[in-house]
Amino acid sequence: MWIKPVGTDARNIKEFIELPVRLYKGVSNWIRPLDTDIEDVFHPETNKMFRSGECERWILENDKGEVVGRVAAFYDKRLFKAGKPKVGGMGFFECIDNQEAADLLFKTCEEWLVSKGVEGMDGSINFGDRDKHWGVLVDGHDRPPNYGMPYTHPYYNTLFQNYGFQVFYYQHTYHRTVHKPLPEKIMDKYNRVKQDPQYTFEYWDPKRADFFIKAFADIYNQAWSKHSGVATMQEAHVRALFKKLKPVMDKRLLWFGFYGGRPICFFLMLPELNQVFKHVNGKLDLIGKLKFAWYRYVQRSAKMFGVVFGVVPDFQGKGLEGAMVVACKADVVKAGYLELEMNWIGDFNPKMIHLLDSLGADLVKRHATYRLYFDRSFPFEREKEIS
Numbered sequence: 001m002w003i004k005p006v007g008t009d010a011r012n013i014k015e016f017i018e019l020p021v022r023l024y025k026g027v028s029n030w031i032r033p034l035d036t037d038i039e040d041v042f043h044p045e046t047n048k049m050f051r052s053g054e055c056e057r058w059i060l061e062n063d064k065g066e067v068v069g070r071v072a073a074f075y076d077k078r079l080f081k082a083g084k085p086k087v088g089g090m091g092f093f094e095c096i097d098n099q100e101a102a103d104l105l106f107k108t109c110e111e112w113l114v115s116k117g118v119e120g121m122d123g124s125i126n127f128g129d130r131d132k133h134w135g136v137l138v139d140g141h142d143r144p145p146n147y148g149m150p151y152t153h154p155y156y157n158t159l160f161q162n163y164g165f166q167v168f169y170y171q172h173t174y175h176r177t178v179h180k181p182l183p184e185k186i187m188d189k190y191n192r193v194k195q196d197p198q199y200t201f202e203y204w205d206p207k208r209a210d211f212f213i214k215a216f217a218d219i220y221n222q223a224w225s226k227h228s229g230v231a232t233m234q235e236a237h238v239r240a241l242f243k244k245l246k247p248v249m250d251k252r253l254l255w256f257g258f259y260g261g262r263p264i265c266f267f268l269m270l271p272e273l274n275q276v277f278k279h280v281n282g283k284l285d286l287i288g289k290l291k292f293a294w295y296r297y298v299q300r301s302a303k304m305f306g307v308v309f310g311v312v313p314d315f316q317g318k319g320l321e322g323a324m325v326v327a328c329k330a331d332v333v334k335a336g337y338l339e340l341e342m343n344w345i346g347d348f349n350p351k352m353i354h355l356l357d358s359l360g361a362d363l364v365k366r367h368a369t370y371r372l373y374f375d376r377s378f379p380f381e382r383e384k385e386i387s
Contacts (some may be wrong), residue, residue: 001068001101003108005119006042006057013039015059015067017282020094021155024077029144030151031274032282033133037148038092041127042072052078055127056112057092069102073128074107074120085373087118091133093124095159102159106151110374120373122168124150125161131307135159135171135367143364146173146305147273150367156203157368158283165370169383172345173365174356178338182326183360189319190326201327204254213238214262215256223310248273248296252331253304255324264315267324268307272341275301304332306342309352321355348383 018036024030044050044055053076060069075088090109095102113121126133132148136156145151193199204212217238230255233241242249253269276296280288311320342361345352373380 001060001062001104001160003058003060003104003297006059010087012059014215016057016070016092017043019059019067019070019283023096023380024151027151031142031144031278034277034280034284035282036284037132041092041133047075048246049127052076054116055280058105058108060095060101060235061116062101066099069093069105071095071105071109072127073112073121075113075116076127085375086117087120087122087371088113088116089125089127090121090123091125091127093156095156096327097155097159099162100166103163106160106165106372110372114374119375120371120378122371123165124156124370125369135369138366138368140173140365144278145274147277147340148271149173149365160368160370163372163375165372166380168369168371169381170347171343171367171369172347172353172363173367174342174345175364176332176340176342176359176361178329178340180360182329183358186319186322186359190323193319193323197343199323200258201324202256202258203328204249204251204256205330206251212254212256213242216242216266216268219256219263219310219312220308222312224308234297245270247386250304251336252328252335253337254361255265257320257324257327259315263312265309265311265320265324267309267321267328269304269340270307271296271337272301272303272305275303277314300336302336302338304337304340305336308341309355316351316381322359325359328373331377346383346386348385350385 004012006016017038020030021032040046042055049055053074055072057072058070059067060071060262062068070092071090072092073088073090075086080086090106093105095105109121109123124136133150135150137145137150137152137154138157141151141154213235217233217235220238221232248270250271252270255267256263257265276292279291284292309321342356342363345356347353371380
């Protein structure tokens with residue numbers, strides 16, 4: 001077996017994209033990601049991470065010239081922390097069930113990162129935001145993946161652990177049906193909030209987009225930017241995000257809470273797009289776009305997924321997350337949605353886990369983010385809990 005850099009070679013790029021199609025043949029729950037979603041990660045013109053980092057990717061061929069593995073390695077200098085090992089990443093890992101093949105892919109990433117002065121790597125992760133291509137599926141192989149979330153073979157976990165990777169944290173996915181009655185405790189909190197007329201809740205209004213964009217940035221930066229690995233969001237970034245989401249957004253799934261007119265919380269949900277993309281075989285060409293339009297707007301999915309909650313610090317602990325769920329329920333039901341999944345709930349976030357437990361949601365999937373220090377004697381610690 002030998003490793004080949006993908007580079008700009010058209011054949012190598014095609015093999016990088018097509019390998020999972022062969023590896024998951026016959027796996028009914030696997031859904032092919034959009035080819036463009038994968039390719040956009042590896043080009044500076046479509047990935048802002050290249051401004052402060054580098055990326056390389058490879059394919060692995062066996063003695064017959066057949067591609068049996070792929071991987072990418074990358075780092076972003078902005079994520080290096082003073083006084084701590086410089087940690088990069090490896091991702092887009094796909095491989096046959098063969099430890100020798102996996103080790104060659106892992107070793108290639110390690111050596112490349114060492115040559116760049118990096119001292120450890122997380123995997124399998126994205127050279128980009130955490131909401132896509134992040135984690136190795138541990139539990140939940142009996143369910144299809146939500147958009148952006150990896151569906152990986154169970155044996156990948158063994159391949160990672162045998163090389164020396166350790167679990168840095170788990171990412172949980174919770175499921176809840178819309179019509180399931182909300183617990184009495186949640187309704188009590190909602191009723192207490194409702195008694196104060198200063199609290200108001202409303203969903204996204206396209207005619208007031210500038211107002212909601214500013215509100216989203218304000219809440220997000222107060223609620224999330226101090227957490228490990230999470231950068232602040234400028235209004236321009238939020239504007240670009242919602243412009244990108246516009247074709248798939250349903251305004252009834254993006255809710256904001258205010259106190260005396262001040263933006264204090266939001267809950268962003270989207271229609272679950274993999275229920276659409278599973279019909280396009282990774283390609284948004286003309287036929288793919290026609291299929292997308294049909295399954296998005298005509299034969300609509302009844303499933304939605306939660307992207308992110310945010311509550312500003314001085315209003316946390318007041319039950320506003322549950323209050324938003326209650327406030328939006330009637331509109332969500334009217335729109336025809338029947339079930340919700342919440343992705344990417346880190347096991348380092350006990351407050352969010354407690355919230356979803358209190359809402360009666362069920363834990364249905366777990367992804368692992370692994371970490372490896374190149375100095376194997378360096379003491380390993382799991383991600384610290386959010387206080």
